[in-house]
Amino acid sequence: MNALAHRRFLRMNGLGNEITVLDLRGTKSVASEAEARAIAAAPGMHFDQLMVLHDPRTPGTDAFVRIYNTDGSEAGACGNGTRCVAWAMMADPEMGDPARKTLTLETKGGLLPARRLSDLVFTVDMGKPRLAWDEIPLAEPFHDTSGFELQIGPIDAPVLHTPGAVSMGNPHAVFFVDDPYRFNLEQIGPLLENHPIFPDRANISLAAVKAPDHIVLRVWERGAGITRACGSGACAALVAAVRREFSDRKATVSLPGGDLVIEWRESDGHVLMTGPVELEREGVLEPALFAAA
């Protein structure tokens, strides 16, 4: 019997970013990429990200969280998923402790303290953005990653030549455009995600700064495609906009699924993301899902 079979899961979303939360705390099981892909491919089970809770690895943290994309690849950060996990660990009757208003999660990308502001609204401290070329990572040593020259060959869109690159624990490229909805993101997303300048691939954002405190954003996510919202993408867009002096350090980022408030705090350089979550349903992983995984 597959170790994930019969495990209970929560189906949630953060601004329409489709998140499945699975609790493997108290076990030694680790989902493989093939198992994550098998869950995502099953009828009615599609997720943008699967957030899997494991026992904490570091003193002072509450859980270690593995993040899987639809294609099974693992990511170091997922802003919307982190808010969903925070809700699950505070409010779900089986996974959570209703007495808690704060907790600290650890992912491959680092430590993420989260705070419950109201029933369904959370702030996550997404940490400091990493801006050096080899931290993002880029394949070439660009001194200034706030706007670097990108050779994009077949893509017929001259404005897509000088993205800013930011790691929020996962790699992002942010292209500033007048209207993100004017572009065929379905077509250019995968080309840019897999551009050789991004050795680990990248999440691709189209951002329009409408006012110093308002950014409109669409994201093609690495390993997941177009999603209704990307929390780490919203953080990266704000950081990239501040570095180009396009925006204030605090702004509302409007995604297809709704708004996040993002602040790049001056005092310590951390990025704070505030937004809602929603619980859609709970379920149990059917053993048949893993027949071929």
Ligand SMILES: N[C@@H](CCC[C@H](N)C(=O)O)C(=O)O
């Ligand atoms: N939806 C996410 C980002 C998830 C990970 C990303 N696709 C990657 O591979 O880096 C978010 O809300 O941040």
